Amino acid sequence: MQMFFKEGLARIGKFSTPHGDIETPTIMPVINPNLNFLTKEELKSIGVQAVITNSYIIKRTASLEQEALKSGVHRLINFDGPIMTDSGTFQSYVYGDIEYDNREIVQFQKDIGSDIITILDIFTKPQDSYEQAKSAVQETYRRLKEVNTSDAIIAGPIQGSVYPDLRIESAKLMSEASYLPIGGVVPLLESYRYSDLVNIIINSKINSDFSKPIHLFGGGHPMFFAFSVLLGVDIFDSASYIKYAKDNRVLYTEGTRNLKEIRDFPEWSPLFSKYSPVELIKADEKTRLKLLSLHNLKAIFNEITEIKERIYENTLYQYVEEKSMAHPALYKAYMEMLSHNLGPFWNISLKSPLYFFNSSTYKNTFIRRLVKFTEAYVRNGKRTILIGYRQWRHGFPVSEDILRAYETTDYNFLIEWNDIFIPMELENTYPVSQMVPSGIPHHNYRDEYVDWLKSINPEISFYDTSLGGDEKIRNYTHSKINEVYHFQFNSHNDLFLDSDKIIKSKATGHIRNIKRGDRIIATMRNDGFLTLSIYGGKLLNGMLDFPKSRVIVGGDSGEFNSQGFNVFFKFVEDCDRDIIAGNDVMVTDNSGNLYAVGHATVSGKEMRFYRKGIAVKVHEGIKKL
Structure with missing residues (x-):
């Protein structure tokens, strides 16, 4: 799978199949081969790229089986794009054992030309005992091993019920498959146990192969799409569009309404201005079922379109935060999500500002990073000065009194920001000056x-104008760029010297370039972080322990990268696992020889899995030095 844009664990990507590419995130509508009333033109006009149908239903119906074996599943259901086939596992869960074994049903899916073939896994229920769930995980893996081949896209469902360690184990085992559905979640979805789903998705996603699509089996209601995508789900399947239509339910992104209780269809609906709800109620059942299904599918794809746009503009987290207030079960799921440390998978900054709503925002990844850095900052044993809102005007230059106190002492200075205190030197670094409170x-x-700060360093007091002396012992601007460097690269040594020249914008006064002699070491970005020049990369390469902040490539790729060209995933031999997406990295060989500097497109924990696309967008190669 190739990734193009990301936010956290969410991504816009592309997955290739024999019948075409699938851009993710997306939905596969469930097509019942016995009730196929939407044409491929109608499906594609709404945004459908791929569909899912059930090979078990096809195989157990003689006429469907014969037609599928003769003409293929694509002809059978009249769809020429990618088709995924399920195996009958859910039917086995609902009705008991089915009459075919794993080998038979997988071979049948191959014979009818399925693009994505699902093994006959063991469905794990929320009420299963630990021993039952563990047995299902092990048997599902055994079944994958007996049919997994390189000549087909095999879906290996991740099972494990509600037990975190079993989901983790299953995710690691099933990563041998080329496609990774998360199974056993329909009962949780139906009972609104979204917080349990959060744990299941996270444990499945971060312990599986990041280069492979994650599919949430049965996750067809748009209410939970944004949460799922933010946590790493790429593909959903949905039969809800037709189930709701059968019950005269009209689907919206936030829920459903009864057809008899609505005044009109929304403007985005394919039924708008063509039919009124009253006219549809009076229509024959077949017509009503088809038209409501089209409307419901459109509602589903509206949500997917919105989610993609949010990923592109880096506001999906904000969207999920908004969604969390739509239902108590979603809010509980949101708080459960915040209890996990997903910081390693989040970019160093976002293109959008960070909204501060309430105390739950303190658990946001970006604020957690600030707090963690602040803790290390005040542990140096020096006296720490707290500067409150009344003394600190954010967005304005540091007052002369505070600047004098800072530059004539060696104290730690913390400024108040959203009712917490952070290092003064990070005043412009994301998300400090990019927050909307x-x-x-x-x-x-x-x-x-x-109180927490005082427990770390008792030498804490609030600022007063008597602080400071007459002799200047440090320069605030130089201290500032070094503190940003410490924060960005998790380093305790200083990169910049007092003799380095700092060039500021004449219009705004913000730092732009840092130079040593006539060479630029780094440029300060709009988000307050540093972009290294190749000269800066050379300095950093001599300071940080290997392989910290490095992506390691072979000689052939290194020669290419040294000329300023990007690093592709397939040439990455190793990397620092603590790399943060969007942060600057050094591209080196396994001996630490520098080829280039650039920014990583994914985290170090993800980088070793991908084989397609760009791993590092190179700023400069060593041959430019």
Whole structure:
């Protein structure tokens, strides 16, 4: 699978099949071969790229089996794009054992020309005992091993019920498959147990092969799409569009409504201005079923379109935060999501500002990084000065009194920001100056935070104008760029010297370039982080322990990269696992010889899995030096 854009674990990507590419995230509508009333033209007009049908239903129906074996599944259901076939596992869960074994049903899917073939896995239920779930995980893996081949796309469902360690084990085992559905979740979806789903998706995603698509089996309601995508789901399947239509339910992104209780269809609906709800109620059942199904599919794909746009503009997290207030079960799921440390998978910054809503925002990855850095910052044993809102005007130059106090002491200076205190030097670094606050004070949190700081360093007091002396012992601007460097690269040594020249924008006063002699070491980005020049990369390469902040490639790729060309995933031999997506990295060989500098497109934990696409977007190669 190739990835183009990402936010957290969410990604816009491409997965190739024999009948075409699938751009993710997307939905596969479930097509019942006995009830196929939507044409491929109608499906594609809504945005359908691929569909899913059930090979078990086809095989157990003699006429369908014969037609599928003769003409193929694509002709049978009249769809010429990618088709995934399920194996009958869900039917086995609902009705008991089915009459075919794993080998038979997989071979049948191959014989009818399925693009994505699903093994006959063991469905794990939420109420299963640990021993039952573990046995199902092991048997499902055994079944994958007996049919897994390189000449077909085999879907190996991740099972394990609600037991985190079993989901983790299953994710690692099933990563041998080329396509990774998360199974056993329909009962949780039907009972609104979204917080359990959050845990299942996270444990499945971060322990599986990142280069392979993650499919949430049965996750067909748009209410939970954004959550699922943010946590790494690429593909869904949905039979809800037709199930709701059968019950005269009209689907919207936030829920469903009864056809008899709506006044009109929304403007985005394919039924808008063509039919009124009253006219549809009076229509014959077949017509009503088809038209409502089209509307419901459109609602589903509207949500997918919105999610893709949110990933592109880096606002999906914000969208999920908004969605979390739509239902108590979603809010509980949101709080469960925040309890996980997903920081390693988030970019160093986002293109969009970070919205501060309430105290739950403190659990956001970006604020967690700030707090973690602040803890290390105040542990140096030096006296720490807290500067409150009244003394600090964010967005304005540092006042002369505070600047004098800073430059004539060696104290730690923390500024108040959203009722917490962070290093003054990070005043412009994401998300500090890119935050849109609610303006609602959180006094209890502030007091607890100050107490926490004092437990780390008792030498803490609030700023007063008597602080400081007459002799200048440090320069704030130079300290600032070194502190940004410490934060960005998790380093305790200084990269910049007092003699380095700092060039600021004449219009804004913001730092632009840092030079040593006539060479640029780094440029400060709009998000307050540093972009290294190749000269800066050379300096950094001599300071950081190997392989920290490095992506390691072979000689052939290195020669290419040294000329300023991007690093492709397939040439990455190793990397620092702690690399953060969007952060600058050095491209070296396995001996540490520098080829180039650039920014990583994914985290170090993901980089070794991908084989297609760009791993590092190179700024400069060593041959430019």
